[in-house]
Amino acid sequence: MREHAKSSNAARASSAERTSSAGTIYKHLEREILSGRLLPGMSLNEVALAEQFGVSKTPLREALLQLAAVNLIEFRPRQGAFVAEIPVSRISQMFEVMIGLEAHCASLSTERMTMVERKALARAAKECDSWADKGTEAGVDRFFDADNAFHQIIFEGSHNAYLQEVASNLHDRLTPYRRYRLQSPSRVKVSAEEHHRILDAVLSGDAERAAAETHTHGTIESALLCDIVSSLTHSKVEGLTREKLITAGEKALPRKASHR
Numbered sequence: 394m395r396e397h398a399k400s401s402n403a404a405r406a407s408s409a410e411r412t413s414s415a416g417t418i419y420k421h422l423e424r425e426i427l428s429g430r431l432l433p434g435m436s437l438n439e440v441a442l443a444e445q446f447g448v449s450k451t452p453l454r455e456a457l458l459q460l461a462a463v464n465l466i467e468f469r470p471r472q473g474a475f476v477a478e479i480p481v482s483r484i485s486q487m488f489e490v491m492i493g494l495e496a497h498c499a500s501l502s503t504e505r506m507t508m509v510e511r512k513a514l515a516r517a518a519k520e521c522d523s524w525a526d527k528g529t530e531a532g533v534d535r536f537f538d539a540d541n542a543f544h545q546i547i548f549e550g551s552h553n554a555y556l557q558e559v560a561s562n563l564h565d566r567l568t569p570y571r572r573y574r575l576q577s578p579s580r581v582k583v584s585a586e587e588h589h590r591i592l593d594a595v596l597s598g599d600a601e602r603a604a605a606e607t608h609t610h611g612t613i614e615s616a617l618l619c620d621i622v623s624s625l626t627h628s629k630v631e632g633l634t635r636e637k638l639i640t641a642g643e644k645a646l647p648r649k650a651s652h653r
């Protein structure tokens with residue numbers, strides 16, 4: 394009886410351990426995918442990942458199944474696990490919703506933001522400028538984080554917790570793709586300028602203009618991004634490099650920018 398209790402305790406402990414390591418792996422891979430460090434279409438080598446995390450295949454498999462359940466990765470027959478690729482048409486639809494939500498957040502933010510939040514938004518816009526001005530690869534990476542912070546402040550400024558939650562979730566899901574368009578250094582500069590137009594509208598209390606400027610910012614980025622993603626559609630995953638993204642981004646930029 395005592396032996397039985399001991400072995401079931403051990404089984405429980407090892408199952409708890411497995412759950413926590415599956416949870417840790419899940420969180421790590423989720424962060425890597427949502428941040429765009431693991432690019433859509435990339436292959437996930439299970440042997441290499443098990444080694445990297447120092448775990449057996451079981452918790453790794455559990456983590457991958459959980460990621461597949463929320464559509465962050467996909468299993469391809471006889472090929473294994475890959476970071477999920479969202480079709481261009483779907484990305485475009487998601488952006489359409491995102492732009493509407495962001496514009497609505499900007500309008501509400503103009504009316505509801507506290508002084509502290511307005512100051513935080515101004516600081517975030519300046520932070521974007523400082524990274525955009527660097528014109529370096531590291532600057533582009535930091536701009537991406539500053540850009541996220543700028544938009545998060547607008548979501549929070551809406552003072553509508555549900556809207557903030559929906560907008561943040563969708564924003565997160567689009568993050569790997571948003572990172573594509575920000576590989577283009579010239580786009581980063583223009584993007585920073587657009588933030589100032591949004592900021593100016595918010596600070597001057599013009600909700601309609603804040604929504605319109607946010608809409609323009611999102612629409613340019615969405616069009617640019619869909620161009621980049623389509624031009625990469627046939628790229629082999631192994632060949633999907635930062636250089637390719639920059640080339641695709643620069644090619645897409647002048648044509649879209651001339652629409653403004």
Ligand SMILES: [Zn+2]
Pocket residue numbers: 540543544584588610
């Ligand atoms: Zn932005």
